[in-house]
Amino acid sequence: MNDPSPIDPRVGSPPLLDVSNLVKRFQVKTPQGPGELLAVNRVSFEIYPGEAIGLVGESGCGKSTLVRLLTRTLSITEGQIRFGGTNLSEVAPAQMPKHPLRAKLQMVFQDAQDSLNPRVTAFDAIAEPLRLLGSDSRESVIRSQVEEIATLTGLPLELLQRFPHQLSGGQKARVGIARAAVLRPLLLVLDEPTAALDVSVQVVILQLLSELQRSLGMSLLFVSHDLNVVRLLCDRILVMYLGRIVERGNATDVFTNPRHPYTRALIASIPSTGHDASQYLLPGEAQSPIQMIRNPTAERCGLYGRCPRAELICAKQAPPLLPVPNSEGHHVACHFADSFQNF
Amino acid sequence: MALLEIRNLSLEFQTRGGILHALENVSFEVQRGETIGLVGESGSGKSVLSYAILGLSDGAARITQGSARFDGVDLLGAPERHLADLRGREASMIFQNPRAALNPIRKIGQQLEDVLERHTTTLRAKRKEKAIACLAEMKIPDPERRYHAYPFELSGGLCQRVMIALALACSPKLLIADEPTTGLDVTTQAAIMALIAEKARSTRMSTLLITHDLALARAYCDRIAVMHAGQIVEIAPTEKLFTQASHPYTEQLIGATPVGRARLSELIAVPGSLPDLRRSDLPSCRFSERCNRRRAVCKMALPSGADGAHEVRCHNPLRPESAALDALAARST
Numbered sequence: 001m002n003d004p005s006p007i008d009p010r011v012g013s014p015p016l017l018d019v020s021n022l023v024k025r026f027q028v029k030t031p032q033g034p035g036e037l038l039a040v041n042r043v044s045f046e047i048y049p050g051e052a053i054g055l056v057g058e059s060g061c062g063k064s065t066l067v068r069l070l071t072r073t074l075s076i077t078e079g080q081i082r083f084g085g086t087n088l089s090e091v092a093p094a095q096m097p098k099h100p101l102r103a104k105l106q107m108v109f110q111d112a113q114d115s116l117n118p119r120v121t122a123f124d125a126i127a128e129p130l131r132l133l134g135s136d137s138r139e140s141v142i143r144s145q146v147e148e149i150a151t152l153t154g155l156p157l158e159l160l161q162r163f164p165h166q167l168s169g170g171q172k173a174r175v176g177i178a179r180a181a182v183l184r185p186l187l188l189v190l191d192e193p194t195a196a197l198d199v200s201v202q203v204v205i206l207q208l209l210s211e212l213q214r215s216l217g218m219s220l221l222f223v224s225h226d227l228n229v230v231r232l233l234c235d236r237i238l239v240m241y242l243g244r245i246v247e248r249g250n251a252t253d254v255f256t257n258p259r260h261p262y263t264r265a266l267i268a269s270i271p272s273t274g275h276d277a278s279q280y281l282l283p284g285e286a287q288s289p290i291q292m293i294r295n296p297t298a299e300r301c302g303l304y305g306r307c308p309r310a311e312l313i314c315a316k317q318a319p320p321l322l323p324v325p326n327s328e329g330h331h332v333a334c335h336f337a338d339s340f341q342n343f
Numbered sequence: 344m345a346l347l348e349i350r351n352l353s354l355e356f357q358t359r360g361g362i363l364h365a366l367e368n369v370s371f372e373v374q375r376g377e378t379i380g381l382v383g384e385s386g387s388g389k390s391v392l393s394y395a396i397l398g399l400s401d402g403a404a405r406i407t408q409g410s411a412r413f414d415g416v417d418l419l420g421a422p423e424r425h426l427a428d429l430r431g432r433e434a435s436m437i438f439q440n441p442r443a444a445l446n447p448i449r450k451i452g453q454q455l456e457d458v459l460e461r462h463t464t465t466l467r468a469k470r471k472e473k474a475i476a477c478l479a480e481m482k483i484p485d486p487e488r489r490y491h492a493y494p495f496e497l498s499g500g501l502c503q504r505v506m507i508a509l510a511l512a513c514s515p516k517l518l519i520a521d522e523p524t525t526g527l528d529v530t531t532q533a534a535i536m537a538l539i540a541e542k543a544r545s546t547r548m549s550t551l552l553i554t555h556d557l558a559l560a561r562a563y564c565d566r567i568a569v570m571h572a573g574q575i576v577e578i579a580p581t582e583k584l585f586t587q588a589s590h591p592y593t594e595q596l597i598g599a600t601p602v603g604r605a606r607l608s609e610l611i612a613v614p615g616s617l618p619d620l621r622r623s624d625l626p627s628c629r630f631s632e633r634c635n636r637r638r639a640v641c642k643m644a645l646p647s648g649a650d651g652a653h654e655v656r657c658h659n660p661l662r663p664e665s666a667a668l669d670a671l672a673a674r675s676t
Contacts, residue, residue, distance in 0.1 A: 058528040059499065168616060169385070195526075198384045198555050200613035203599045210607055225528045232607040269533035271562035272602050277533040284484050285498060 014085075015046035016186055016219050017070070022079035024065055028290055035290045039065040041243035042079070044321075047187065052213055052220040054230030054251065056266065057240035060286065063223050066240070067191055070221070071107050072096040084186060103133040106185035110192040112172035116164040122171075123160040126150065126179040133183060145182060152215065153178040154208060170201040174208070181212055188212075189221045194229060206233055228270045231255045236329075239263045242286055242302030245321060249330030259324055259332040259340050261307050267343070275343075282306040301335070309336045344415075345372035346516055346549050347396070347434075352409030354395055361621040365391045366573045367629070368645075369409070373517065376547040378540070380560030380581070382596070383570035386617050389553045390439075392570075393519045396551075397436060398426040414516060432462040434517040435510040439525055441502035445494040451478075451505045452490030455512060462513045477508040481538055500531035507538060514546050521553045536563055558602040561585060566652070569593045572617045572629035574645070579653040589653070589660040592630050628658070636661075 024040040039062045047053050057063050068074040070081060072093050081088040083101060091099055106129070109115035116125055126146045131137065134145070147157055155174045164172055173193065180188055190209070194202040210233055213220050224230050230237060230251075237254045239247040239262065247260040258264045261282065267273070268280035284306050301307070301314040313335050324330040324337065334340065354366040365388050373379050381389050394400050396411055398418060411418040413434060418426070430436075438444040446454055455474035459465045465473050471490070478486035481504040494502055503523065510518060520539060524532035540563055543550050554560055560567050561581055568578040569592065577590040588594045598611040615633035618625060626632065631641040640658045647656055 058530060170616075199557065199601075200384055200596065200599045203601075203610045204612040206607055207610070207612070227529070228601055232601055232604065232610070265530050269529040270558070270602065271533070271536075271556070272558040278537060281530065281534060281537075283482075285501070 013049055015082075016049045016051075016084060017047040017221075018080075018082040019046065019070070020044045020080050020082075022066070022069060022081065023077045024062075024069055024074065025077045030290060037290045038243050039289060040069060043240075043243075043245055045238055045245060045248065047219050047221060049186070050213070050217050050219055051236065052210075052222060052234045054227075054234035054237040055221060055223045055240060056225060056227045056230050056237060058225055058266075058286065060289070061240045062243040062289070063225075063240055064191060067107070067189055067221075067223055071105060071189060072099075097132075103129070103183040104186045106180040106183060106188055108176050108180045108188065108190045108193050111196050112169070112176040112193075113164065113196065115176060116172060118164050121161050121163055122150075122155070122167065122175045125164075125175055126160075126182055129179055129183050146178075149178045149182040152212065153181065154204075169197055170204060173197060173201070173205050177205070177208065177212070181216065181218070184216060185218060187219045187221065189223070191223045192225070193222075195224070195226075202229070209233060226270075227255065227266050228273075239266065242289055244302055244318070244333065246302070246333045247331065248321070249324070249332075250328060253324075253327060253330045256343070257330075257341075258343055259330070259337045260334050261309070261340055262303055264340060264343055282308075309339065311335070346375045346414055347373040347551075348410075348412045349392075349396070350410045350412075352392075352395065352411060353407045354391065354400070355405055355407055356401065356403045357405065358403065358621065361623070363620045364573060364625060365404070365620060366395070369573075369575050370647075371568050371575060371578060373549045373551055375516070375549055376543070377566065378543055378550040378552060378564045380564035380567040381551060381553045381570055382555060382557055382560050382567060384555060384613075384617060386572075387570045388573040389570055390521055391573075393436065393521055393551065393553055396519065397430055397434060398423070399430075399436075428462075431458055431510075431515075432513045433515055434519065435513070435515045436519040437503075437506050437510050437521065437523045439522045441499065441506040442494060444506060445502060447494055450491055450493055451497070452492075454505075455490075455509060458509055458512045473512075477512050478505070480511075480542075481505070481508045482534070483508070500527055500535070503527060503531070503535055504538070507535065511542055511548075515548060517549045517551065518543070519551045519553070522555070523552070524559070525554075532559070539563075557596055557600045569596065573620060574629055574656065576630060576657065577653075577655050583653055587653070589655040590630075590657045591634050591636050591659075591661060594661060628656075 022040055022043045026037040026039060028035050028037050043066060055063055069076055072088055072091055075093055076089050083105060086101055096102055123146055127142050130142050130145055150157055150160060153174045155178055159171060194205050197205060222230055222234055234251050237251050238245050241262045247254060247263045255267060258267055265280045265282050268275035268277045287305060299318055301318050304310055304314045319333045319335045321331045321333040324332055350370050352366055352369045356363040356365055369392060383389055406419060452474050455477055456470045459470050459473055475486045475490050478489055483489050483501060483504050524535050542548060552560060552564055564581050566580050567584045568575050571592050577593045585597060588597055595613040599613050601610060604610055618629055618632060627644050628641050631637050636659045638659050645656045646658060
């Protein structure tokens, strides 16, 4: 979708991030007895150096849990995360803040307003990661690094002494990005970075991210519920539903030729695209991710009950993520993917 | 006669930082059965305008001129008692954040019954049935059970459906929907908008849709009014606005909207930001300081140019023959 990233993932360099069979379960109590919330269910994907990946799905589908597992702020139930050759899953969440790889894996949070400390100036907010994880703690070095990243993120230097309430929404978003990028991470994880922004500001931030990705050679994991925005920035897209990846592929394939009924609904719902949303909309709400110990339903397709097809096999067996014939890395998890053509 | 008629409305707030000129000379009409979009950046005064219409303005607000008539009633002169009868029955509002707008310690069924009790003659014994019917109309699954639910037990999308059920319980003539789908998933957004559109169609309800998302307004509105810094700068039938935008701000907003664009580089950011509305030297065209088509004449009072249904308040509007506009028209087809 974008111009080719600096390093083509298909040239054969090893993945920067390699996630395999990642599972996260939370133990919960329900009125019917003990249960298990299966937030992330056997998720596998990889991110290559310099690549921008979009992760889309509705609220509650497990996007944020997945992000918290990747940044190791949550313990992993099962599976493996390899980052730059190191097995991150062996690092305990408590050790992660001081781990040398922490500097290489940075995060931009959803609401710049809420994620900035109101009593800390923009300068100190950007300098904090340098002071915690940087290699050189001399104040003059920190100052020059902060000013350099501020310039790169389009933040006028005179704004650096301001507090968050003295900055506009777009400027706060820039501070959030600057402090994540100041350590020159290899992977930047962005959790809905533009959700709270106006359309006009959103454009600026998206273009800034795309530019940073190129100039710093970073990989991006862009988490959002808005496929329309994701497709503009990302080379590849992962679609998540109820803890599972249900479709993945390059942005153009997923956007123009979606094969999973959920992805189709997601795209048709974008206003003014010419699709008749009512034709693709799924009735009702997503199933509960809570599994009753006595009566587990994890083995059925997550979309069962909302899907127009919903046949016997869908209730019995969750469809595996399989390649779409004659495609370039397009995968879909649906027993009847063949019947969902002609979008 | 239009259902809602706003004429030359100006409103200001007394703040510690001085007088904030929130609305300046706002005029527009909402016809019966019409859906009209009010779009603009945050801070442009969209919500202030809708609160002013319903007489819900903040205590610091002062209306300095203008009139607002709703179905023959002078809204600005009417006593509060009269307005309270009107709100929720004749004209109701869907607020931006449904979780914050619902009462957290009252079951949603009771909240619906409160509205019915206040505004209708529905007998007490019939109210529960009616409340459940309202929930069912909003396609809330299992309405009998949800009648007993508290807001925290419902997802964001369901809370928004409850809000809409509350707003539409008395079949109002006018619905003001203030960013009804912000914060909701796209799939939920499509479902919610379909519900509102269906109700508007079946009861000839007028809808004022407030949003910053031009694509959303395009999909659901008959006409769109573009607002900037407290001024309505352009009003046009929806398709005309997209193919023949005349105000430079409208053109820039359209250029920043991602729908239909193949590449990120095709999007053009709107330069600059809203002026500080507390300034005493606000220019007569509040967009002029961000505008690349500014001329000396822009210092003069704003013209109210109207070509039939297409109104533009600009001294130097874009013309259909201009290259930029042709490109725009080509892109949108």
